[in-house]
Amino acid sequence: MAELLEIERLRVRFRAVNPFSAWLAGIRDPMISAVADVSLSIPEGGAFGLVGESGSGKTTLGRAVMGLVPAESGEIRLRGAPFPRRGGPALKAWRHQIAMTFQDPTGSLSPRLTVRALIGEPFRIHGLANRDLHAEARRLIALVGLSEDFLDRYPHELSGGQARRVGIARALALDPRLLIADEPTAGLDVSVQGEVLNLLARLRQELGIALLLITHNLAAVRLAAERLGVMYMGRLVETGPTAGVFRNPAHPYTAALLAAIPIADPTRHRERAIAGEVPSLLNRPAGCEFHTRCQYVQARCRSEAPDSREVARDRCARCHFPLNPRDSGPIAIGSS
Amino acid sequence: MALLEVDGLSVDFAGSQRPIHALRDISFSIERGRIVGLVGESGSGKSTLSLAILRLLAPSARIAAGTIRFDGTDLLALSSEAMRGLRGERIAMVFQDPMSTLNPVLSVGAQMVDVQFRHTDLSRAGKRGRAIALLSRVGIPDPERRIDDYPHQFSGGMRQRISIAMALSGRPDLLIADEPTTALDVTLEAQILDLLRDLRRDFAGAILLVSHHLGVVAEICDEVVVLYAGELVEQAPVGELFANPRHPYTRALIECDPGRLPEDSPSFPTIPGRLPDLSAPRTECVFAARCPLAFERCRVEAPAMIDIAPGHRASCHLLGG
Numbered sequence: 001m002a003e004l005l006e007i008e009r010l011r012v013r014f015r016a017v018n019p020f021s022a023w024l025a026g027i028r029d030p031m032i033s034a035v036a037d038v039s040l041s042i043p044e045g046g047a048f049g050l051v052g053e054s055g056s057g058k059t060t061l062g063r064a065v066m067g068l069v070p071a072e073s074g075e076i077r078l079r080g081a082p083f084p085r086r087g088g089p090a091l092k093a094w095r096h097q098i099a100m101t102f103q104d105p106t107g108s109l110s111p112r113l114t115v116r117a118l119i120g121e122p123f124r125i126h127g128l129a130n131r132d133l134h135a136e137a138r139r140l141i142a143l144v145g146l147s148e149d150f151l152d153r154y155p156h157e158l159s160g161g162q163a164r165r166v167g168i169a170r171a172l173a174l175d176p177r178l179l180i181a182d183e184p185t186a187g188l189d190v191s192v193q194g195e196v197l198n199l200l201a202r203l204r205q206e207l208g209i210a211l212l213l214i215t216h217n218l219a220a221v222r223l224a225a226e227r228l229g230v231m232y233m234g235r236l237v238e239t240g241p242t243a244g245v246f247r248n249p250a251h252p253y254t255a256a257l258l259a260a261i262p263i264a265d266p267t268r269h270r271e272r273a274i275a276g277e278v279p280s281l282l283n284r285p286a287g288c289e290f291h292t293r294c295q296y297v298q299a300r301c302r303s304e305a306p307d308s309r310e311v312a313r314d315r316c317a318r319c320h321f322p323l324n325p326r327d328s329g330p331i332a333i334g335s336s
Numbered sequence: 337m338a339l340l341e342v343d344g345l346s347v348d349f350a351g352s353q354r355p356i357h358a359l360r361d362i363s364f365s366i367e368r369g370r371i372v373g374l375v376g377e378s379g380s381g382k383s384t385l386s387l388a389i390l391r392l393l394a395p396s397a398r399i400a401a402g403t404i405r406f407d408g409t410d411l412l413a414l415s416s417e418a419m420r421g422l423r424g425e426r427i428a429m430v431f432q433d434p435m436s437t438l439n440p441v442l443s444v445g446a447q448m449v450d451v452q453f454r455h456t457d458l459s460r461a462g463k464r465g466r467a468i469a470l471l472s473r474v475g476i477p478d479p480e481r482r483i484d485d486y487p488h489q490f491s492g493g494m495r496q497r498i499s500i501a502m503a504l505s506g507r508p509d510l511l512i513a514d515e516p517t518t519a520l521d522v523t524l525e526a527q528i529l530d531l532l533r534d535l536r537r538d539f540a541g542a543i544l545l546v547s548h549h550l551g552v553v554a555e556i557c558d559e560v561v562v563l564y565a566g567e568l569v570e571q572a573p574v575g576e577l578f579a580n581p582r583h584p585y586t587r588a589l590i591e592c593d594p595g596r597l598p599e600d601s602p603s604f605p606t607i608p609g610r611l612p613d614l615s616a617p618r619t620e621c622v623f624a625a626r627c628p629l630a631f632e633r634c635r636v637e638a639p640a641m642i643d644i645a646p647g648h649r650a651s652c653h654l655l656g657g
Contacts, residue, residue: 053521054492160378189377189548190592194604197594201603216521219595223604243599260526262551264593266574270555273526277491 002079004210005065005098005178006041010074012057012064016282032281034060036234037074039308042178042227047204047211049225049242051218051257053278057234058214059103062180065212066100067091078178096126099171100180105163105187109155115141115166116151122173140169145199161192168199172207179203180212185220193217197224218261222246230254233281233289236308240315250317252294288320296321337408338365339542340389340510345402347384347393354615358384358397359566366510371536371543373557373574375550375589379611380563382546386512389544390427391419407509425454428503432515434495437502438487444471444498445483451505470501474531493524497531509541516545517552529555550593554578559647562586565611567622568641572648583650585623621653629654 012035022030035057042048050058063069065076067083076083078097084090102108109118119140120133137151144165155163164184171179181200185193197220203209213225221228221242228242230251238251249255256274263270276293279285285292291301300320308318345362348355359381366372376382387393389404391411404411406427411419431437439447448467449460458466464483471479474497487495496516503511513532517525533556536543547553553560553574560577562570562585570583581587590596591605609626621627624634633653642655 053523190550190589190594191377191605191607193594194592194606198603198606217594218522219593219597220604222599223594223597223601246599257523260522261595262525262529262549262555264550264554264578264590264595266554266578270526273530274523275527277493277524 002044003041004044004046004079005212006075006077007061007065008039008075008077010035010038010061010064010076011072012060012069013072027282029282033072033234034281035064038231038234038236039074040229040236040239042210042212044177045204045208045210046227047213047225049213049215049221049228050231051215051221051228052231053216053257055278055281056231058231059182060234061231062100062182062212062214065178065180066098067094068100092126096174097176098178098180099174099176101164101167101171101182101184103183103186105160105167106155106158108167109158109163111155113154114151115153115155115158118155118166119151119169119173122170126174128174136173140173141166143172143203144169145195159192160188161195164188164196165199168196168203172203172209175207176209178210178212180214182214183216184213185215185217193220200224218258230257233278233284235289235318236316237290237319238315238317239308240312244312244315248323250311250315250322251290251319252296252323253290254317255323256293256295288318290319296323339368339407340366340544341403341405342385342389343403343405345385345388345404346400347381347388348398348400349394350396350398351615355398355400356614357400357566357618358614359388360618362402362563362568364561364568364571366542366544368509368540368542369536370558371532371545371556373553373560374544374546374563375548375553375560376563377548377589379565379614381566382548382563383514384566385563386429386514386544386546389510389512390423390429392423421454424451424503424508425506426508427510427512428506428508430496430499430503430511430513430516432518434492434499434519435487437499438495440487443484443486444490448483448498448502448505451502454506467501467505470505471498473504473535474498474501475527476501493520493527496520496524496528500528500531500535504535504539510544511539511541512544512546514546515548518547518549525552532556550578550590551595562589565622566614567651569623569652570648570650572644572650576645576648580648582644582648582655583623583652584627584629584654586650588626588628621651 011033013031013033015030016032017030019030052058064071084094116137119137123129138148146165184196215221225242228245229236230238232253238254249258259271260273274293287303288301288306291297306318306320308316311317311322343363347359349358374382449463452463468479468483476497517528557574559573564585570586581590588607607626618638621634621639624630639651639653641649641651643649
C-alpha cells in the first residue's frame with residue numbers, strides 16, 4: 001500500500017523557561033524538545049495508534065503534522081509532497097487533506113455557533129461556501145450518526161459523546177485523507193467510548209480515510225489501530241503491529257505501560273507499578289532516557305543512548321537490551 | 337454495627353418543572369476495614385451519594401427520604417457544627433482533580449499544618465513533623481525538603497499523593513475517594529492504587545472508592561455497589577460481581593470494558609439508548625428502555641431488590657420475586 005503520511009526525524013522544540021530564569025537557575029538550554037527525532041509512516045487508509053503518558057509529545061506530534069506548531073527539523077510528507085515551507089494557500093491545501101479533532105470536545109466548538117454553522121465553517125474558510133451548505137450539513141451529521149435535529153443545537157446542549165461526533169463531522173467536511181483524532185475517548189463513559197471508536201472504524205471503512213489515533217487509552221487502541229507507536233519523552237521508543245506489541249513488548253517501557261493497565265478481573269493481579277515518574281524534559285537523563293525507571297537497567301544504558309533499530313520483523317525499539325519476545329527477561333542482541 | 341449505613345436515601349434536585357430524582361431509595365452499608373467500590377456512568381448519582389454522606393450537597397438538592405448513619409450517629413440529624421467536626425476528621429474525601437483541592441498560594445506544608453487545626457494537643461512543630469511523616473507514608477520522596485514547596489512544583493501523581501496524605505491527617509474512619517485516579521496516567525494510576533491497597537493495611541477504617549472504571553474497582557475493592565440512573569441495581573462481593581453479574585446493566589457495563597475484548601473483536605460493545613428522564617415517576621424498571629432482555633413486566637412494574645447469595649443482591653424481574 002502507498003504511504004500517505006511519512007514523518008522523518010521530526011523535531012519540535014519549545015522555549016520552556018525565559019532566558020533570564022534559565023540563567024538564574026543554571027539551566028544551560030532553556031529549550032525542550034517536545035518531539036525528538038520521530039519517524040513514522042501511515043499508509044493510505046491505515047490506522048496508527050500513538051500512546052504514551054502525558055507530556056510524552058503525542059499531541060505536539062499531531063499538531064506539527066497539521067502545521068499548528070512549527071517543526072524545527074525533519075520532514076513531513078503527504079503523498080510524497082513535503083510540508084509547505086510557507087503558509088498561505090499551500091498550507092490551506094495541506095489542511096484540506098488532513099483534519100484533526102481536539103481533546104476537549106465541547107471546548108473546541110465555539111459556544112456561540114449552532115452545529116449547522118460549526119459544520120459549515122470549514123467550507124467558508126476554504127472558499128467553498130458556494131456549495132449547498134445545508135445539504136452538506138445534513139450529509140455530515142448523518143455520516144457521524146446524529147439526527148438532523150442536532151443541526152440547530154448549540155454546543156452546551158450536547159453530551160460529551162455528541163460533541164465528539166460534531167467535532168468529527170467538522171473534521172470530515174472537506175473529505176480529508178487523514179484524520180488525526182486526539183484523545184477521542186477522554187472523559188467519556190465506557191459505553192460511549194465504544195460508540196465513538198466504532199464510528200471511527202466505520203468511517204475508515206466507508207471513506208477509506210487514514211487515522212492517527214492519539215490516546216492514553218491502551219485498551220482501546222489495541223482494537224482500533226493496526227500499528228502502534230509508544231512515545232516516551234518525545235521519542236518513539238517502540239513501533240510495530242499493535243497485536244504483536246501487546247503480546248510481546250520489546251521495550252521495557254512498553255512492557256511497564258501495558259502492565260499498568262488495571263485488569264477488570266478480580267482473580268488476576270497486576271504486578272506492582274513501575275516506580276518513579278517521567279523526568280523533566282529540561283534535564284533529560286544521559287544515555288537511555290528510560291534508564292532512571294527501567295528495572296533491567298545496565299551500565300551501558302546510563303552512558304550510551306540507544307538508536308531505534310529493528311528487533312524483530314516489522315518491530316523497532318530504542319533499547320540496548322530489548323526484551324525477548326518469548327522470555328520475561330532481557331537479552332542483548334549484538335551491539336550496534 | 338456497620339461503620340456506614342445508608343438506608344432508603346433519596347435525593348432530589350430542583351428542576352425547572354419537576355424535581356429531578358438524583359438518588360432513589362438507596363440502601364447499603366460499609367463495614368470497617370473494607371474497600372467498597374461505587375460504580376456507575378455519568379448521571380448515575382455516584383457523586384451525589386458521596387456528597388450526601390458528607391452533607392456537602394448543593395443548596396438546590398434536598399434529601400427527600402432516608403437516613404445515613406455513621407458509626408451509629410444519624411448524620412442527617414446532626415447540627416452543622418457537629419457535622420463540621422466530623423468532616424475531614426472522621427470522614428475525609430479525596431477528589432478527582434488534586435490541583436483544585438490544594439491551595440495554589442500556600443505551600444504544601446502550610447496547608448497540611450492548617451488542616452490539623454483541631455489537634456490542639458500538638459505544637460506547630462509537632463504538626464509539621466506529622467505532615468512530613470504522612471508525606472513520607474504516601475511516597476513523596478525527600479519530604480523534609482519538599483514540604484515547603486508549592487502545589488505547582490509537584491507533578492499530577494505527587495499532588496494526588498499529597499491530597500491523600502491530607503485526607504489521612506485527621507485519622508478518618510471513612511475515606512471517600514471520588515475518581516482518585518481518573519486524571520492520572522496509567523502508570524501513576526497503578527501507583528496510586530498500590531498506595532491505597534498498602535494504606536488499608538495500617539488504616540482501620542473503610543474506603544468508599546467512586547469510579548466509572550471497572551478495572552480500578554476489580555483491583556482494589558472488596559465489594560461493589562452498581563448505580564444506574566440514581567438507583568442501586570446490584571451489590572456484590574467483587575469476585576462474585578465479575579464472575580456472576582446478575583443485573584443486565586452490570587453485565588453490559590462489564591462487556592463494554594475494552595480490556596476484556598479479544599484481539600479480533602470486530603467492534604466495541606456499547607449500551608444503546610440513553611439515561612431515562614430522572615424527573616419522571618418510576619413506574620417501570622429503570623433500565624427497561626435499554627435492556628436487551630426486557631419483557632412486558634419490566635415496562636409496567638419496578639423490580640424489587642432480590643437477595644441472590646450472601647452479600648449479593650440485584651433488582652431485576654428476571655431473578656423472580
